[in-house]
Each structure stands twice: as structure tokens, then as C-alpha cells.
Amino acid sequence: MRPFSLALLSAQSLCEFGTKHGALDYKYIEVGLVPDIDITGSVPPRYVRQEVAAATMTTQQMQMEQMGQFRITVWEEENFQGKRCEFMQECRNIMERGFRKIRSIKVENGSFVGFEYPEFQGQQFILEKGDYPRYEAWSGNSGYRTEHLLSFRPIKCANHSDSKVTLYECDDLQGRKFEICDDYPSLQAMGWCSKDVPSIKVNSGAWVAYQFPGYRGYQYILERDRREGEYRNYNEYSTQAHTPQIQSIRRIQQ
Amino acid sequence: MRPFSLALLSAQSLCEFGTKHGALDYKYIEVGLVPDIDITGSVPPRYVRQEVAAATMTTQQMQMEQMGQFRITVWEEENFQGKRCEFMQECRNIMERGFRKIRSIKVENGSFVGFEYPEFQGQQFILEKGDYPRYEAWSGNSGYRTEHLLSFRPIKCANHSDSKVTLYECDDLQGRKFEICDDYPSLQAMGWCSKDVPSIKVNSGAWVAYQFPGYRGYQYILERDRREGEYRNYNEYSTQAHTPQIQSIRRIQQ
Numbered sequence: 001m002r003p004f005s006l007a008l009l010s011a012q013s014l015c016e017f018g019t020k021h022g023a024l025d026y027k028y029i030e031v032g033l034v035p036d037i038d039i040t041g042s043v044p045p046r047y048v049r050q051e052v053a054a055a056t057m058t059t060q061q062m063q064m065e066q067m068g069q070f071r072i073t074v075w076e077e078e079n080f081q082g083k084r085c086e087f088m089q090e091c092r093n094i095m096e097r098g099f100r101k102i103r104s105i106k107v108e109n110g111s112f113v114g115f116e117y118p119e120f121q122g123q124q125f126i127l128e129k130g131d132y133p134r135y136e137a138w139s140g141n142s143g144y145r146t147e148h149l150l151s152f153r154p155i156k157c158a159n160h161s162d163s164k165v166t167l168y169e170c171d172d173l174q175g176r177k178f179e180i181c182d183d184y185p186s187l188q189a190m191g192w193c194s195k196d197v198p199s200i201k202v203n204s205g206a207w208v209a210y211q212f213p214g215y216r217g218y219q220y221i222l223e224r225d226r227r228e229g230e231y232r233n234y235n236e237y238s239t240q241a242h243t244p245q246i247q248s249i250r251r252i253q254q
Numbered sequence: 255m256r257p258f259s260l261a262l263l264s265a266q267s268l269c270e271f272g273t274k275h276g277a278l279d280y281k282y283i284e285v286g287l288v289p290d291i292d293i294t295g296s297v298p299p300r301y302v303r304q305e306v307a308a309a310t311m312t313t314q315q316m317q318m319e320q321m322g323q324f325r326i327t328v329w330e331e332e333n334f335q336g337k338r339c340e341f342m343q344e345c346r347n348i349m350e351r352g353f354r355k356i357r358s359i360k361v362e363n364g365s366f367v368g369f370e371y372p373e374f375q376g377q378q379f380i381l382e383k384g385d386y387p388r389y390e391a392w393s394g395n396s397g398y399r400t401e402h403l404l405s406f407r408p409i410k411c412a413n414h415s416d417s418k419v420t421l422y423e424c425d426d427l428q429g430r431k432f433e434i435c436d437d438y439p440s441l442q443a444m445g446w447c448s449k450d451v452p453s454i455k456v457n458s459g460a461w462v463a464y465q466f467p468g469y470r471g472y473q474y475i476l477e478r479d480r481r482e483g484e485y486r487n488y489n490e491y492s493t494q495a496h497t498p499q500i501q502s503i504r505r506i507q508q
Binding site: 107111126127128129130131132136137138183184185186187188189190195208211212213214215216217247248250251252253254 | 361365380381382383384385386390391392437438439440441442443444449462465466467468469470471501502504505506507508
């Protein structure tokens with residue numbers, strides 16, 4: 001198969017192309033270079049992009065821009081085998097692409113959050129750039145073996161060098177609070193006196209909070225761009241959060 | 255049982271006391287307050303401690319100091335049930351205390367590294383301050399279910415605010431290198447072009463390197479105080495390291 005430019009294809013049509021033309025056979029869809037739009041060195045590229053997009057970019061340019069920023073490939077079998085599909089945007093239900101489930105993943109650009117069920121429901125899994133050959137590479141809770149991964153979406157506001165979050169002692173962003181800008185594998189070692197964090201405000205960037213120390217157990221993806229960054233009760237952390245227990249927290253890398 | 259001071263007891267005799275006097279029955283051994291030795295506010299306490307220890311501290315004071323700095327309690331059953339034992343120092347083989355295995359842990363002070371087998375052998379698990387009610391709270395590789403945790407030791411050189419590590423492109427600290435002082439859940443997102451890190455020099459502090467992105471998979475504890483911080487080949491990362499694959503790395507919190 002001849003490599004082709006994606007300039008005129010949306011992410012969805014790319015995937016459909018792969019499926020229609022026998023995704024099991026080809027090794028890789030070669031993506032044409034996406035030109036970067038940078039007006040000034042003093043403004044971070046992501047902000048430049050937003051402003052330019054609103055003012056002058058065409059739909060086609062926006063698609064190209066998005067393609068450069070987020071790219072994930074998923075396979076139906078472990079170790080990058082079997083049916084595959086490449087995405088530059090969210091996928092609400094991988095079963096609609098003819099997959100039974102996702103069993104291996106490569107994130108080539110950006111960060112994503114994977115979900116146990118379709119429509120971004122169930123347990124959450126952070127997926128940063130790198131290779132995930134089996135479910136245990138992303139699943140944080142080996143007691144509850146989540147081999148399903150049926151939907152995912154990009155995390156657009158992650159910013160590893162400029163992230164801030166405020167932890168609150170009580171529900172509804174009340175009580176004593178603690179502002180942090182760094183990763184903490186043990187909140188208790190940092191001085192937080194409880195195993196629980198009842199509410200959280202994300203001031204900037206995107207974070208992952210974990211049930212256990214050392215970034216283990218249930219994962220909750222917390223973003224400035226969702227709910228205005230306000231998580232007023234533990235059941236807003238995730239559809240499957242059953243307790244406010246959070247013992248470690250870290251920034252998401254873009 | 256009447257609370258008692260530990261001033262004249264070593265960590266080992268404390269544990270033996272607990273075992274001899276029926277550790278299954280009592281709830282908690284109350285530890286007397288350990289006086290903190292601080293000469294000047296301008297020098298971090300950990301450095302003050304080392305200098306004072308060398309110059310003027312008695313053996314008894316050093317034991318007390320150590321007790322304040324590192325404390326871990328282990329249980330034979332999940333959820334902090336059954337036989338228990340408290341330690342302020344390393345344990346080479348928990349079976350010598352009459353345990354079959356360790357199934358839950360609370361780290362009350364400092365950071366520890368747990369090992370799959372006695373004598374600090376086999377898979378490694380980072381244990382920072384917090385509660386670990388089941389093995390999946392510390393085990394990073396759910397495909398290879400490691401329910402054993404049979405020895406552990408404190409990590410004395412961890413320093414969350416002053417840690418530096420150099421990653422090398424080739425074995426034996428050769429080839430292109432990359433110095434980092436921050437946590438990276440994805441080395442590839444940072445710009446590292448491979449899934450592998452063939453050799454590592456720890457310049458300061460203590461680090462955990464992981465097989466997969468997002469701090470998952472096999473864990474390798476890398477310390478400035480061991481091997482002079484030099485890990486010249488992947489099989490020096492751990493007795494069970496089978497590949498140089500490392501996709502995320504982070505500082506250890508003290």
C-alpha cells in the first residue's frame with residue numbers, strides 16, 4: 001500500500017479507510033508532516049493555536065493541527081497484534097469499529113484517558129505517550145482485573161510544567177486547603193493528615209489522583225477543562241468512585 | 255498493656271517483645287516521643303542529623319533518631335488483620351518472625367523498598383508513607399501476581415526536593431545522555447526516543463524507574479547510596495530485570 005497524505009482526511013475517515021481496506025494487513029499508515037503554526041516564541045504554542053484557530057484557520061487546518069497533537073493506535077489483541085485502528089480524536093465506543101475490546105495500545109502523541117465502558121463510563125486509565133502491550137500496563141487495580149477498555153478521549157489541557165491543584169479537607173471545596181504544583185507519591189508524607197481527599201479544585205493543567213500511595217489503585221483523571229476544574233464531592237471524581245480515598249496525585253504529561 | 259517508652263529498646267527488640275507478648279492481641283505499641291535534634295533552621299534536618307551523629311550522638315540517641323525517621327508495620331493478613339510486627343529498620347526475612355508472608359502494610363515514616371524474596375531478592379516494590387491494605391496496592395505488575403513480600407529495607411537517601419538522575423543511550427554510561435530533576439510519567443513524551451534505557455547514573459536522591467508509562471509494570475529502585483549511584487547495565491537495575499525497557503521514572507518521596 002502506498003503511503004498517502006492525511007491532509008484531506010479527518011481522523012474518523014482515516015480509521016474507516018483502515019477498516020474498509022483491511023486493517024489487519026498493513027503495517028502502518030504513514031502520516032504527512034503537519035505544519036506547525038507559530039506566531040511568536042514568547043507564547044506557548046498551544047495558546048497560539050487556539051487564538052489562530054478562532055481567527056483564521058480553516059476546518060482543514062484545524063484537523064491537521066489536531067492530528068499532530070493527539071495520536072493513538074489500538075489493537076484488538078495483546079502485543080500489538082490483530083485488528084488495529086488509529087485515532088487522532090476521541091472514540092466513544094470501540095465496538096462500533098468491530099472490536100470486541102482493546103488489548104494493546106500505542107500512544108504516539110499527547111495524552112489520553114481510557115475508560116472501561118463505552119461513552120466514557122466506568123474505571124479510568126491514564127494513557128501517556130508510550131507502549132502498552134497488555135492491560136496491566138494501564139490498569140492500576142490488579143485486584144479488580146479490568147481487561148475492557150472500550151472508549152477513550154484526548155486530555156487537551158495537560159501541562160507538565162504549569163499545573164496547580166488545590167486539595168480540600170471537606171466536601172464542596174470547604175475546610176483547610178493545600179495548594180500543590182508538583183507530583184506527590186505520598187500525600188501523607190507531604191503533610192496531608194488523612195487517607196481521604198473530599199474535594200479538589202484543579203487550578204491549571206490536568207492531574208491523576210490515585211487510591212494508594214505510589215500511583216497505584218483506582219485512577220481519577222481531574223482536568224481544568226472539565227466541570228471548570230471543580231470536583232466538589234468524591235463521586236464527581238469518576239462514575240466508579242466509591243470512597244474519597246486518595247493517597248497520591250501527579251501531573252499528567254503532554 | 256501499659257504504654258512504654260522505646261528509648262532503651264532497639265527496633266529488633268521491640269518486634270521481639272511484640273511477638274513474645276502476643277502481638278495478635280494488642281492494638282498498637284505506643285512509641286514515646288523522639289526528641290528532634292536541630293541545630294539551625296537554615297540546614298535541612300537530615301543533614302544536621304548526619305553531622306551530629308558522627309560527632310556527638312550516642313548509640314542510644316542514634317537508635318532513637320532512626321526510630322523517628324523510619325517506621326513500618328506489616329500484617330500477615332489483608333486489611334491490617336492477623337499477626338503484626340513493627341519495624342524501624344530493615345527486615346531480611348519476615349518468615350523468621352513466624353510470618354508466612356506479608357499481606358498488608360502501613361508505612362508511618364520514611365520510604366521503604368519491599369522485595370519478593372528474603373535477603374532483598376526478586377521483584378522490588380516502592381513503599382512510601384501510607385496504607386497498603388492488599389498486595390495490589392504495592393505490586394506494579396498484575397500479570398505476574400506477586401503476593402509474596404518477604405523482606406524490606408529503608409531508603410535513606412530519598413530527597414524529593416533535590417534529586418537528579420542521568421539517563422544514557424548505551425550501556426556502561428556511554429552515548430548521548432539526558433539529565434533530569436523532575437518526575438516523567440512518559441520518557442518518550444519528554445523526548446527520549448526509545449522504550450529502553452540501557453544505563454543510569456543517580457546523581458542525587460533516590461528514584462523509581464518503571465517498565466511502562468504512567469509508573470506501571472516492573473519497578474526498579476535506583477539510589478545514590480547504592481553502587482555509588484551507577485547502574486551500568488540493565489541487569490544491575492534489579493535481580494529480576496530481564497530487559498532495559500524503562501518508560502517512566504520518578505523521584506522517591508521521603
